[in-house]
Amino acid sequence: MDRYDRQILALLQEDATMPVAEIGEKVGLTSTPCWRRIQKLEEAGLIRRRVALLDPAKLNVGVTVFVSVRTNQHNAKWLKTFHGLVQSIPEVTEFYRMAGDTDYLLRVVVPDIAAYDAVYKKLIHGAELADVSSSFAMEQIKYTTALPLDYA
Template identity: 70%
Template structure:
Protein backbone atom coordinates (compact mmCIF):
# COMPACT_ATOMS: atom_id res chain seq x y z
CA UNK A 1 0.00 0.00 0.00
CA UNK A 2 1.28 3.45 -0.86
CA UNK A 3 1.20 6.04 1.91
CA UNK A 4 1.24 9.79 1.64
CA UNK A 5 3.13 12.14 3.95
CA UNK A 6 0.12 12.60 6.23
CA UNK A 7 -0.31 8.82 6.59
CA UNK A 8 3.35 8.55 7.58
CA UNK A 9 2.92 11.32 10.16
CA UNK A 10 -0.15 9.56 11.59
CA UNK A 11 1.75 6.27 11.80
CA UNK A 12 4.70 7.95 13.49
CA UNK A 13 2.40 9.37 16.16
CA UNK A 14 0.54 6.08 16.66
CA UNK A 15 3.80 4.14 17.00
CA UNK A 16 4.80 6.47 19.84
CA UNK A 17 1.40 6.41 21.57
CA UNK A 18 -1.51 4.38 20.20
CA UNK A 19 -3.79 5.89 22.87
CA UNK A 20 -3.45 9.42 21.50
CA UNK A 21 -6.94 10.78 20.74
CA UNK A 22 -7.80 11.05 17.05
CA UNK A 23 -8.56 14.77 17.46
CA UNK A 24 -5.02 15.36 18.74
CA UNK A 25 -3.49 13.28 15.95
CA UNK A 26 -5.54 15.22 13.41
CA UNK A 27 -4.43 18.54 14.89
CA UNK A 28 -0.77 17.46 14.74
CA UNK A 29 -1.00 16.36 11.09
CA UNK A 30 -3.26 19.19 9.89
CA UNK A 31 -6.56 17.29 9.53
CA UNK A 32 -9.92 17.49 11.23
CA UNK A 33 -11.00 14.51 13.31
CA UNK A 34 -13.22 12.74 10.74
CA UNK A 35 -10.72 12.62 7.84
CA UNK A 36 -7.98 11.59 10.26
CA UNK A 37 -10.15 8.77 11.66
CA UNK A 38 -10.97 7.61 8.11
CA UNK A 39 -7.27 7.39 7.28
CA UNK A 40 -6.58 5.38 10.42
CA UNK A 41 -9.50 3.05 9.66
CA UNK A 42 -8.27 2.59 6.06
CA UNK A 43 -4.76 1.72 7.28
CA UNK A 44 -6.29 -0.80 9.70
CA UNK A 45 -8.43 -2.33 6.94
CA UNK A 46 -5.39 -2.53 4.62
CA UNK A 47 -3.33 -4.22 7.35
CA UNK A 48 -0.79 -1.42 7.65
CA UNK A 49 -1.88 -1.11 11.29
CA UNK A 50 -2.11 -4.71 12.44
CA UNK A 51 -3.11 -4.11 16.06
CA UNK A 52 -2.68 -1.73 18.98
CA UNK A 53 -1.01 -3.07 22.09
CA UNK A 54 0.30 -2.09 25.51
CA UNK A 55 4.05 -2.40 25.92
CA UNK A 56 4.94 -3.68 29.38
CA UNK A 57 8.05 -3.28 31.50
CA UNK A 58 9.58 -6.81 31.56
CA UNK A 59 11.10 -6.37 35.03
CA UNK A 60 7.78 -5.28 36.51
CA UNK A 61 6.06 -8.45 35.22
CA UNK A 62 8.99 -10.65 36.32
CA UNK A 63 10.48 -11.53 32.92
CA UNK A 64 13.60 -9.38 33.10
CA UNK A 65 16.00 -11.95 31.58
CA UNK A 66 16.22 -12.04 27.79
CA UNK A 67 17.72 -15.08 26.09
CA UNK A 68 18.50 -15.37 22.39
CA UNK A 69 18.18 -19.02 21.43
CA UNK A 70 19.75 -20.30 18.20
CA UNK A 71 18.46 -23.62 16.91
CA UNK A 72 19.96 -25.92 14.30
CA UNK A 73 18.12 -28.92 12.93
CA UNK A 74 18.73 -31.68 10.41
CA UNK A 75 15.06 -31.48 9.41
CA UNK A 76 14.48 -29.13 6.49
CA UNK A 77 10.96 -29.79 5.28
CA UNK A 78 7.59 -28.09 5.47
CA UNK A 79 6.03 -30.67 7.80
CA UNK A 80 8.78 -30.42 10.40
CA UNK A 81 8.76 -26.62 10.21
CA UNK A 82 4.98 -26.57 10.86
CA UNK A 83 5.42 -28.99 13.77
CA UNK A 84 8.20 -26.88 15.29
CA UNK A 85 6.15 -23.72 14.87
CA UNK A 86 3.22 -25.43 16.63
CA UNK A 87 5.47 -26.46 19.51
CA UNK A 88 6.78 -22.90 19.87
CA UNK A 89 3.21 -21.57 19.96
CA UNK A 90 2.81 -23.47 23.26
CA UNK A 91 5.55 -21.40 24.92
CA UNK A 92 4.53 -17.90 25.98
CA UNK A 93 8.16 -17.26 26.94
CA UNK A 94 9.02 -17.12 23.22
CA UNK A 95 8.19 -13.56 22.21
CA UNK A 96 9.92 -13.63 18.81
CA UNK A 97 10.60 -16.56 16.49
CA UNK A 98 12.36 -16.46 13.12
CA UNK A 99 13.47 -18.87 10.40
CA UNK A 100 16.98 -17.81 9.46
CA UNK A 101 19.49 -18.03 6.64
CA UNK A 102 23.09 -18.98 7.32
CA UNK A 103 24.46 -21.31 10.00
CA UNK A 104 21.47 -21.04 12.34
CA UNK A 105 18.11 -22.43 11.20
CA UNK A 106 15.87 -20.68 13.76
CA UNK A 107 16.29 -17.84 16.23
CA UNK A 108 14.06 -17.14 19.21
CA UNK A 109 13.91 -14.37 21.75
CA UNK A 110 12.81 -15.82 25.07
CA UNK A 111 11.93 -13.83 28.20
CA UNK A 112 12.03 -15.45 31.65
CA UNK A 113 12.52 -14.41 35.28
CA UNK A 114 15.91 -16.11 35.75
CA UNK A 115 18.33 -18.80 34.57
CA UNK A 116 16.41 -21.54 36.38
CA UNK A 117 13.23 -20.59 34.49
CA UNK A 118 15.19 -20.70 31.23
CA UNK A 119 16.50 -24.16 32.13
CA UNK A 120 12.92 -25.33 32.74
CA UNK A 121 11.88 -23.82 29.38
CA UNK A 122 14.77 -25.59 27.65
CA UNK A 123 13.90 -28.96 29.18
CA UNK A 124 10.24 -28.61 28.14
CA UNK A 125 11.29 -27.59 24.62
CA UNK A 126 13.60 -30.54 24.00
CA UNK A 127 11.00 -32.93 25.41
CA UNK A 128 8.56 -31.85 22.68
CA UNK A 129 10.77 -31.82 19.57
CA UNK A 130 14.12 -33.22 18.44
CA UNK A 131 16.69 -30.48 17.77
CA UNK A 132 20.23 -30.94 16.47
CA UNK A 133 21.82 -28.05 18.36
CA UNK A 134 20.52 -25.37 20.71
CA UNK A 135 22.70 -22.45 21.72
CA UNK A 136 21.66 -19.77 24.20
CA UNK A 137 23.01 -16.26 24.72
CA UNK A 138 21.82 -14.20 27.69
CA UNK A 139 21.45 -10.47 27.13
CA UNK A 140 23.56 -8.60 29.67
CA UNK A 141 21.78 -5.29 29.09
CA UNK A 142 19.40 -3.70 26.66
CA UNK A 143 20.97 -0.91 24.63
CA UNK A 144 18.09 -0.11 22.27
CA UNK A 145 14.55 -1.41 22.08
CA UNK A 146 11.71 -0.09 20.00
CA UNK A 147 8.57 -1.42 18.42
CA UNK A 148 8.43 1.57 16.04
CA UNK A 149 9.24 0.63 12.45
CA UNK A 150 11.22 3.09 10.32
CA UNK A 151 8.86 4.80 7.88
CA UNK A 152 11.55 6.29 5.64
CA UNK A 153 11.27 3.22 3.40
CA UNK A 154 7.47 3.27 3.03
CA UNK A 155 6.26 3.78 -0.51
CA UNK A 156 5.02 7.34 -0.65
CA UNK A 157 2.48 8.60 -3.15
CA UNK A 158 2.70 12.08 -4.54
CA UNK A 159 0.26 13.92 -2.32
CA UNK A 160 0.68 17.30 -3.99
CA UNK A 161 -2.36 17.16 -6.26
Protein backbone atom coordinates in the same frame (compact mmCIF):
# COMPACT_ATOMS: atom_id res chain seq x y z
CA MET B 1 0.75 6.97 1.37
CA ASP B 2 1.47 10.65 1.85
CA ARG B 3 3.06 12.76 4.56
CA TYR B 4 -0.18 12.82 6.60
CA ASP B 5 -0.30 9.03 6.70
CA ARG B 6 3.37 8.81 7.69
CA GLN B 7 2.86 11.39 10.46
CA ILE B 8 -0.23 9.57 11.71
CA LEU B 9 1.65 6.26 11.76
CA ALA B 10 4.59 7.85 13.58
CA LEU B 11 2.28 9.23 16.28
CA LEU B 12 0.39 5.94 16.66
CA GLN B 13 3.67 4.03 16.99
CA GLU B 14 4.55 6.24 19.93
CA ASP B 15 1.10 6.20 21.59
CA ALA B 16 -1.80 4.24 20.11
CA THR B 17 -4.12 5.65 22.79
CA MET B 18 -3.72 9.21 21.54
CA PRO B 19 -7.17 10.66 20.76
CA VAL B 20 -7.97 11.14 17.07
CA ALA B 21 -8.57 14.86 17.64
CA GLU B 22 -5.06 15.25 19.06
CA ILE B 23 -3.51 13.25 16.21
CA GLY B 24 -5.40 15.39 13.70
CA GLU B 25 -4.25 18.58 15.39
CA LYS B 26 -0.62 17.45 15.34
CA VAL B 27 -0.69 16.53 11.64
CA GLY B 28 -2.90 19.41 10.49
CA LEU B 29 -6.20 17.61 9.87
CA THR B 30 -9.61 17.76 11.48
CA SER B 31 -10.86 14.71 13.36
CA THR B 32 -13.07 13.20 10.64
CA PRO B 33 -10.48 13.06 7.83
CA CYS B 34 -7.86 11.89 10.34
CA TRP B 35 -10.14 9.08 11.54
CA ARG B 36 -10.86 8.06 7.92
CA ARG B 37 -7.14 7.86 7.21
CA ILE B 38 -6.57 5.70 10.30
CA GLN B 39 -9.39 3.38 9.19
CA LYS B 40 -7.89 3.11 5.68
CA LEU B 41 -4.46 2.36 7.17
CA GLU B 42 -6.05 -0.42 9.24
CA GLU B 43 -8.00 -1.80 6.26
CA ALA B 44 -4.81 -1.80 4.15
CA GLY B 45 -3.04 -3.81 6.87
CA LEU B 46 -0.46 -1.13 7.64
CA ILE B 47 -1.84 -1.02 11.18
CA ARG B 48 -2.07 -4.69 12.17
CA ARG B 49 -3.26 -4.15 15.74
CA ARG B 50 -2.95 -1.85 18.71
CA VAL B 51 -1.35 -3.23 21.86
CA ALA B 52 0.00 -2.17 25.25
CA LEU B 53 3.76 -2.47 25.82
CA LEU B 54 4.41 -3.87 29.27
CA ASP B 55 7.43 -3.49 31.54
CA PRO B 56 9.24 -6.87 31.65
CA ALA B 57 11.06 -6.11 34.91
CA LYS B 58 7.82 -5.24 36.72
CA LEU B 59 6.31 -8.50 35.44
CA ASN B 60 9.37 -10.44 36.66
CA VAL B 61 10.54 -11.44 33.17
CA GLY B 62 13.56 -9.17 32.96
CA VAL B 63 16.01 -11.78 31.61
CA THR B 64 16.20 -11.95 27.80
CA VAL B 65 17.70 -15.01 26.13
CA PHE B 66 18.41 -15.35 22.43
CA VAL B 67 18.23 -18.99 21.44
CA SER B 68 19.79 -20.26 18.21
CA VAL B 69 18.40 -23.59 17.03
CA ARG B 70 19.79 -25.89 14.36
CA THR B 71 18.06 -29.00 13.11
CA ASN B 72 18.77 -31.86 10.75
CA GLN B 73 15.05 -32.22 10.07
CA HIS B 74 13.78 -30.26 7.08
CA ASN B 75 10.40 -31.77 6.38
CA ALA B 76 6.81 -30.55 6.69
CA LYS B 77 5.88 -32.83 9.60
CA TRP B 78 8.83 -31.72 11.75
CA LEU B 79 8.24 -28.09 10.82
CA LYS B 80 4.58 -28.27 11.89
CA THR B 81 5.52 -29.96 15.17
CA PHE B 82 8.29 -27.47 15.97
CA HIS B 83 6.18 -24.43 15.10
CA GLY B 84 3.35 -25.73 17.29
CA LEU B 85 5.77 -26.38 20.15
CA VAL B 86 7.27 -22.90 20.00
CA GLN B 87 3.83 -21.27 19.71
CA SER B 88 2.78 -23.07 22.90
CA ILE B 89 5.60 -21.59 24.99
CA PRO B 90 4.54 -18.13 26.25
CA GLU B 91 8.10 -17.20 27.22
CA VAL B 92 9.04 -17.19 23.51
CA THR B 93 8.18 -13.66 22.40
CA GLU B 94 9.80 -13.73 18.95
CA PHE B 95 10.45 -16.61 16.56
CA TYR B 96 12.30 -16.41 13.24
CA ARG B 97 13.36 -18.85 10.53
CA MET B 98 16.86 -17.84 9.52
CA ALA B 99 19.27 -18.13 6.62
CA GLY B 100 22.84 -19.18 7.38
CA ASP B 101 24.22 -21.41 10.13
CA THR B 102 21.23 -20.99 12.43
CA ASP B 103 17.90 -22.45 11.33
CA TYR B 104 15.73 -20.66 13.92
CA LEU B 105 16.23 -17.77 16.32
CA LEU B 106 14.02 -17.32 19.35
CA ARG B 107 13.77 -14.46 21.81
CA VAL B 108 12.79 -15.75 25.23
CA VAL B 109 11.91 -13.69 28.33
CA VAL B 110 12.11 -15.28 31.77
CA PRO B 111 12.72 -14.29 35.40
CA ASP B 112 15.95 -16.27 35.81
CA ILE B 113 18.20 -19.06 34.53
CA ALA B 114 16.10 -21.76 36.18
CA ALA B 115 13.02 -20.58 34.29
CA TYR B 116 15.02 -20.57 31.06
CA ASP B 117 16.16 -24.12 31.79
CA ALA B 118 12.50 -25.17 31.94
CA VAL B 119 11.91 -23.57 28.51
CA TYR B 120 15.05 -25.27 27.17
CA LYS B 121 13.80 -28.65 28.39
CA LYS B 122 10.43 -28.10 26.67
CA LEU B 123 12.27 -27.36 23.43
CA ILE B 124 14.56 -30.39 23.50
CA HIS B 125 11.82 -32.78 24.62
CA GLY B 126 9.29 -31.50 22.12
CA ALA B 127 11.32 -31.61 18.89
CA GLU B 128 14.37 -33.26 17.41
CA LEU B 129 17.09 -30.58 17.40
CA ALA B 130 20.72 -30.81 16.27
CA ASP B 131 21.98 -27.89 18.38
CA VAL B 132 20.59 -25.32 20.80
CA SER B 133 22.77 -22.36 21.73
CA SER B 134 21.69 -19.72 24.25
CA SER B 135 22.97 -16.18 24.70
CA PHE B 136 21.86 -14.10 27.68
CA ALA B 137 21.45 -10.37 27.12
CA MET B 138 23.47 -8.40 29.65
CA GLU B 139 21.91 -5.01 28.88
CA GLN B 140 19.22 -3.71 26.55
CA ILE B 141 20.79 -0.82 24.65
CA LYS B 142 17.97 -0.08 22.22
CA TYR B 143 14.44 -1.41 22.03
CA THR B 144 11.64 -0.05 19.93
CA THR B 145 8.56 -1.37 18.22
CA ALA B 146 8.48 1.69 15.94
CA LEU B 147 9.26 0.89 12.32
CA PRO B 148 11.06 3.34 10.03
CA LEU B 149 8.56 5.11 7.77
CA ASP B 150 10.95 6.65 5.22
CA TYR B 151 10.64 3.64 2.92
CA ALA B 152 6.84 3.59 2.68
